[in-house]
Amino acid sequence: MSEAGRPRLSAVPGPADRDRFWAAIEDGLDELARGLVARIRAELPSYALLPESEHFRNVRSLYETMTRSLAEGAPPNPEVLQSIRASARRRAYYDMPVYDVLAAFHHAHQELWEALRRSDLATESLLVELVGPMAHWSQAMSQAVVDAYVAQQGGREQHERETRARFFDVLHADGPGQDATDLMRELALDPDGEFTVLVARNRWWPRESVDALQRAGRRITGVVHADARAGLLTIVSQGAVLDDVVALAAEVGGESRPLGIGLTRPGLAGIRLGLGDATRALRLAEADGRAAVRFETDWFAAVIPDLAPLLGPLLEPIRRVAGEQPDLADAVVAYAESGFTLRGTGAALALHPNSVSYRLTRWHQLTGLDVRSFAELALSLVAITEARRNT
Structure with a gap:
């Protein structure tokens, strides 16, 4: 350290010495504040978001408050800490990231200490007296910043939670949802973009699990919003990789919990349709004991329970045959899933193609349905699915 930069050795300074010291420090606060503002804005790019004039006023006021408090030997009072939190x-x-704000307050503490140390009126005994109070100020400022960010984040989360609840109110309502566009934008969703809906049974998803899933959604690319009501957990995702969303649901709710996944569709109307898709897929997942069913790949089986009431008179005699002759029903299903060939069906069932032909012919004789006809094969599959579902 140079002689000019080393504080003078002296006895404990008297009142007059202290007054001169603090008066000199106060005279240099404008320059000190300008230098600190320049340093912060050069080293912390996020501070470009804060108007420079406001930034200077904040720093100048903080330095004035700190120096007067240090001069009086007083700790930071509640009003000062409230101002820092504000x-x-x-x-x-x-x-602006909390780490940047904490770094800026650290720079403020550092620069003021250097100004105190460099003062021509500084003495070693005076600086030693200031070590404790300066450390107290640093700790108090850091805690005030953290408290403010925690409170602000809590406020944001509460606002987002309320906005999300209003959005799902609109989603589940029958009306056109005039407020939906604004709500979606507040939730970082593009109202004109495409959405995918996933659903699970509400009984597996207590409120804390829904909140955990919402927080986990921030770890992946895209936007995810979750809500539990009307017996369902509903997840609306946009811009997210579907497998990532499914993995998060399994991570939070458990891998064995059935999940239905709707088609990806645009806009609010698409979300509502996707909710129906996903609910049908969930119903199939539960019936088959599967962890996840995508409507995109299993749409036919997923809509069968909706078709059954419409086709009741047609289905009843066929459903009875399917229940009484399960080997014939197995042959029909295998035929549909094996490329509509006797050889492929035989391989799937470990039967000779002639045996397959016999079973399909017998099905035709008992039900009147020829599986070589698309409509009659489809009706057969609906009846067989319903028969199996009710056994």
Whole structure:
């Protein structure tokens, strides 16, 4: 350290010495504040979001408050800490990282200490006296910043939670949803974009699990919003890889919990249709004991329970045959799933093609349905599915 930079050795300074010291420090606060603002904005790019004039006023006021408090030997009072918290909340409003704000307050502490140490009126005994109070100020400022960010984040989460609830109110309502566009934008969703809906049974998803899933959704690319009501957990995702969303649901709710996945569709109307898709897929997942069913690949089986009431008179005699002759029903299903060939069906059932032909002919004789006709094969499959579902 140079002689000019080394504080003078002296006895404990008297009142007059202290007054001169603090007066000199106060005279240099404008320059000190300008230098700190320049340093912070050069080293922390996020501070470009904060208007420079506001930034300077904040720093100048903080330095004035700190120096007067240190001169009086007083700790940071509640009003001062409230002012620091208010400044921190303002930075949170600008989405400035808390780490940058803490770094800026650290720079403020560091620069003021250097100004105290470099003063021509500084003495070693005076600086030693200031070590404790300066450390107290640093700790108090850091805690005030953290408290402000925690409170601000809590407020944001509460606002987002309320907005999400209103959005799902609109989603589940029958009306056109005039407020949906604004709500979707507040939730970082593109109202004109495409959405995928996933559903699970509400009984497997207590509120804490839904909240955990919502938090976990921030770890993946895209936007995910979850809500539990009307017996269902509903997940609306946009821009997310579907496998990532399914993996998160399994991670939070358990891999064995059935999940239905709807078609990807555009807009609010698409979300509502996707909710229906996903609910049908969930019903199939539960019936088959599967962890996840995608409507895209299993749409036919997923809609059969909706078709059955419409086709009741047609289905009843066929369903009875399917229940009484399960080997014939197995042959029909295998035929549909094996490329509509006797050889492929025989391989699937470990039967000779002639045996397959016999079973399909017998099905025709008992039901009047020829599986070589698309419509009659489809009706056969609906009846067989319903028969199996009710056994």
